[in-house]
Amino acid sequence: MKLPAPHVTFLRNAAMEEFILGCDAMHAIMKVVNQVAPFDVNILLTGESGTGKELLAKIIHLLSPRAENSFVPVNCGVLSGLIFEDKLFGHEKGAFTGAVAAKKGCFELAHRGTLFLDEVSELPYENQVDFLRVLGDYTFQRIGATESITVDVRLISATNRNLKEMIRNGDFREDLFYRIQVVPIEIPPLRERREVIPKMVDHFLNRMAAKYKRAKPDVSPEVMDILLRYDWPGNVRELSNLVERVFIVNEKACIDTGCLPSDFLWHFRDPPEDIDLHQVRKDAETRAILQALYRTVGDREKAAQMLKISPRTLRYKLKAYSIRVDRNGRPQEGPPPS
Template structure:
């Protein structure tokens, strides 16, 4: 059950107010009481509440006027009204005006905690979504790149450092980690931003077509060459050329490309004219090129020409804290694209998404969100809506993957973040689970810049 929430109970009957305050305090909440609507509004000015529970008939301002003022000043605060059985129509009207639910007096002790819990869950979800949208807005300057984790901050820093120069960049990382997005971000922040951004997928081309795709050909160069065709290198003049999956180039294609990379000069197939181009090169690969060099599968001289500034894209499993941001971005995008009502992900479902290893990385997450927007009719995505392999990840709820060779500071930071997520950012509980003092935990949170 959600604990540690700020709750305000408003009721002019002292005994009822006191009983509800005591009951909620036993559930671990921070609870205050007020006898009138005016007193409640004064208290809220000092300390806002996550949930307000109010009687509808009170001296001074009435319950409906109190509801109006509350929602006008604190729209995120959830409100549950309490009313006598004969005034249910008024309670329903209150719900139309923004109240979450109502309870009839005398209060049903079985229904009471259920209504409180659901109201608090709704408040927590709304607050999280507001924070996610705010954090998403701060990242729009990175061309659809989403993430606020330490690994992604390092990527942003590198993008900022290399964008203004024409230095060759080698993007590495598993398939689906967003290498093309990073390449576009570099291009859009460079002096070449008004020039073309051209891509060539080296892994999709057979060796005999690579040269014509990269350099183009003149009319009559071969049977079927009915007109001159510009190659990608020439099309990217005064812009940027991304060579994706560069590790898949054949050795012959590597030789052809290396020569042009060094001279920025080439001839089209069947042509005699030397063409000079001003093109920035960004290469991307999911292969370990250093290992490929040792195995003689990749030329060492080309590797060093490409690897002037390496930028590594972390797999999604190493930046699980970014998953809520990504989920929110994809849900908004696909709901708009398919004209569906906006969807949210429940806390339990989000927890499973964060625990899953994501072998297909961001591409896999994106495809899943698109599927859920189309196939789930409910407004709230629950664990049962997720694929079986993701539901199974709940068995690993208290384990986490650690990459061999990772800095100890990074591992410690990840453990603290995972623990805080497990206890919904309850610092006292997190400190107890970690076996350290609350003061030590707060110091670590500040030291690592953890948002909790």
């Protein structure tokens, strides 16, 4: 077997070192990855936001014989119509107003490498059929071209949505689903592999210490207990952001509960002296609604389904509790209203 170039070995080792496993479920995933990476099968990575889909996609690429060529990520969420076609298939000079020079699309850029279709669930329905056609023989034309181009790409797709449910609702083509999902890999949310949290915290602190050229602090047992109990709706990304935030604003040798931001500690505050059942209910419902909106990336219909209430009831509660989220379902600045 041909040995990979030294820079590929370096990048591969760096990515593998970056990716913390630390539990049976992730070891099982890596086993599958090692089995399928060398072959040109299309892989669909599923998992909530921040679970590590993109990082794993890069690792699969680096473990494949395509590692010396490009890994091209494309976010399907921001593209539609002609912009989508242009991004994926490119254009010839003069193909449309503003096309002053010919430009390669992502398929061509990923030739002999890997094309990573991020947020594949967001592919506009009207573009899905064209896309499926190209996946048949990887032959297409740039916009405005007369000649066809054939490329050799390996496809890895990722989504945090349930594609089977989208198929049932008529939002995603079933034939496209089976084309992109030859091997499905589901990355569990962080709250289902809490045992990895201490290892991850240690890893992120090492990284911060190196990045900011400071000594690595210890973590008090109380803080670790809080981190282990939290639900992490934003998964590994949320944990890594919190560690960075805490590291930057505290220069103590040991991170204790006083170092944790108040909006984070809000989730763990003690109940007040006089327990007002209405307030308790409001707090609990607010927290559950915020988590549902976060996990469904702001999709109210899905959030209502997750909460087992009607969209109308959800609308009512959002108003009654003054819950405000941005369009991705992330809580707006500050702690949720109490």
